[in-house]
Amino acid sequence: MSSSPVQSEAVASPADHSQFLVEQWECWEAMTRNYGSPCYGYDAETIEKRATELLSVLSPAPQRRLFYSFKANPLPSVAQELKSLGCEAELTSVGEIGAAKAAGCELGRALYGGPGKGVSEYRHAIQSGLIHFSVESLLSLRNLSTAAEAEGRTVEALLRMNPDSPPKAKLAMSGVASQFGFEEDELLTRGQTIREAAGKFVTLTGLHLYWGTQIDDTETLLNCFEKTASLAVQVAKSVGFPLRAINFGGGFAWPYAHSGSGSGLQELQGGLELLSGASALQNVEWWFESGRYLVASSGTLLTRVMELKESKGRLFLLLDTGIHHLGGMSGLGRIPRFSVDLITDPGKSNDDSKMVVDVVGQLCTPLDCIAKRIEIPRVGPGDLLAIPNVGAYGATASVGAFLSRPAPAEIVYRGEQVLAVHRLRTGHEEWTNLS
Numbered sequence: 001m002s003s004s005p006v007q008s009e010a011v012a013s014p015a016d017h018s019q020f021l022v023e024q025w026e027c028w029e030a031m032t033r034n035y036g037s038p039c040y041g042y043d044a045e046t047i048e049k050r051a052t053e054l055l056s057v058l059s060p061a062p063q064r065r066l067f068y069s070f071k072a073n074p075l076p077s078v079a080q081e082l083k084s085l086g087c088e089a090e091l092t093s094v095g096e097i098g099a100a101k102a103a104g105c106e107l108g109r110a111l112y113g114g115p116g117k118g119v120s121e122y123r124h125a126i127q128s129g130l131i132h133f134s135v136e137s138l139l140s141l142r143n144l145s146t147a148a149e150a151e152g153r154t155v156e157a158l159l160r161m162n163p164d165s166p167p168k169a170k171l172a173m174s175g176v177a178s179q180f181g182f183e184e185d186e187l188l189t190r191g192q193t194i195r196e197a198a199g200k201f202v203t204l205t206g207l208h209l210y211w212g213t214q215i216d217d218t219e220t221l222l223n224c225f226e227k228t229a230s231l232a233v234q235v236a237k238s239v240g241f242p243l244r245a246i247n248f249g250g251g252f253a254w255p256y257a258h259s260g261s262g263s264g265l266q267e268l269q270g271g272l273e274l275l276s277g278a279s280a281l282q283n284v285e286w287w288f289e290s291g292r293y294l295v296a297s298s299g300t301l302l303t304r305v306m307e308l309k310e311s312k313g314r315l316f317l318l319l320d321t322g323i324h325h326l327g328g329m330s331g332l333g334r335i336p337r338f339s340v341d342l343i344t345d346p347g348k349s350n351d352d353s354k355m356v357v358d359v360v361g362q363l364c365t366p367l368d369c370i371a372k373r374i375e376i377p378r379v380g381p382g383d384l385l386a387i388p389n390v391g392a393y394g395a396t397a398s399v400g401a402f403l404s405r406p407a408p409a410e411i412v413y414r415g416e417q418v419l420a421v422h423r424l425r426t427g428h429e430e431w432t433n434l435s
C-alpha cells in the first residue's frame with residue numbers, strides 16, 4: 001500500500017493553539033457585531049484543505065471526478081470555492097441548479113439526480129444545460145426520455161441501484177426498503193424494459209450507488225466501492241450498454257456539531273489503487289460525491305446566550321438559535337437526536353466553574369432542544385458561544401420557516417477577509433410575484 005500524500009496538520013504547541021483560538025474568537029466576535037447573532041461563518045481555507053485532501057485520496061481512481069453535493073450547503077460562495085478547486089456539482093432541484101449557476105459551475109458537467117422527478121423538472125434541467133442524470137426508477141427514466149425528446153436533445157443517464165444488502169453506515173440509504181434507486185433484481189433482470197424506457201434520447205452510461213452517509217470505517221467504504229464496481233459491470237452487461245462511468249457515491253464522514261475530525265482516509269487511497277487495476281474498469285470514469293466531508297468543518301454557528309432559567313431542578317440555557325437554524329430535521333425525528341458541543345470564549349476560561357444545562361432555543365416547542373445535560377463553563381446572558389462542524393446540513397437542513405424568525409446571516413471568510421455574506425429568504429411572496 002502506498003503512503004498517502006495527505007499530511008496531518010502541523011501540531012501546534014498548546015500555547016500556539018490557545019493563541020489561535022483567541023484570534024479566531026476575536027474574528028467571530030467581530031462577525032456577530034457586524035452581521036448580528038446568530039450567524040454562520042464558513043472558513044474558505046478549511047474548505048480548501050478538505051477538498052485538497054479528498055481529491056488527493058481519490059487520485060488513484062482513473063479519470064476521477066469529485067462532485068460536491070449541494071444538499072449539504074447550497075450557498076453559492078461555498079460552491080464557488082469548491083468549483084475553483086476542481087469539484088463539480090451534484091444537484092437535485094431547481095433551486096440547486098440556480099445556486100450552481102450563481103457559483104459559475106459548468107452545468108454540462110454537473111450531475112442531476114434524486115427520486116420522484118417529473119417531465120417538467122427534467123425539461124428545466126435540460127434547458128439549463130444539464131446532460132448527466134442519475135435515474136432512480138423506470139417512470140423517472142421514461143420521464144427523462146420524454147423531456148429529452150421534447151427538448152430535442154440527447155442526454156446521458158446512470159442507473160441508481162438499491163442493492164440487496166445494506167452497508168455499515170450511520171444512515172444507510174441502500175440495501176434497505178426505500179424510495180431510492182432501482183432494486184438490484186430489477187436492474188439485473190429487466191434489461192429490455194429499461195432500454196425501451198430510455199428510448200432514443202437517453203444514452204445509458206453507468207451505475208450510481210450511494211450506500212449511505214457517515215461511513216467512518218475505511219474498510220466498510222472500500223467494501224462498498226468494490227461491490228459497486230462489480231455490480232456496475234453486471235448491470236451494464238445485463239441491461240446491454242457499454243460501461244462508461246461508475247458513480248461510487250461517498251459517505252465520507254465528518255462529525256456533526258461536535259468538535260473533532262473525520263476518520264483518516266489514507267487507507268482508502270491504497271485500496272483504490274488496488275481496485276483500479278481491475279481490467280473491467282479500464283476506460284471507465286470513476287465518480288464520487290461528497291457534501292459533509294468537503295464543507296462540514298468549515299462552518300461554525302455563532303450564537304449568544306439569552307437567558308439561564310431553572311425549572312424543577314434543571315438548568316436551561318436559552319440561546320438565540322435552535323432547530324430553525326441548525327439540524328431541525330432531527331427535531332422532526334428525521335435523524336437521531338443529536339447533542340451539540342458549545343465552545344466558549346477562550347479568553348475567559350480562567351474561571352473553571354462549570355454548569356450542567358439543557359440547551360434550548362426560542363421556538364415554542366420542547367423539540368427546540370439541541371443538547372441535554374451537557375457540562376459547560378459557566379456563561380451568562382450576552383455571552384457568545386460557537387457550535388463547530390456545522391458547515392454541512394446546518395442552515396439548509398433546518399425548519400427555517402417555523403415561527404417566522406429571521407434566518408441567520410451566512411458569512412464566507414478567508415483569514416480576516418469577508419468574501420461574501422448571504423441570508424436565506426424567509427416569509428411569503430405574493431402569488432402575483434411568483435414566476
Ligand SMILES: Cc1ncc(COP(=O)(O)O)c(C=O)c1O
Nearest residue numbers: 069072210213214289290291292
Ligand atoms: C445521493 C446522495 N449523494 C450524496 C449525498 C451527500 O452525502 P454526504 O453529505 O454525507 O457526503 C447524499 C446525502 O444524503 C445523497 O443522498
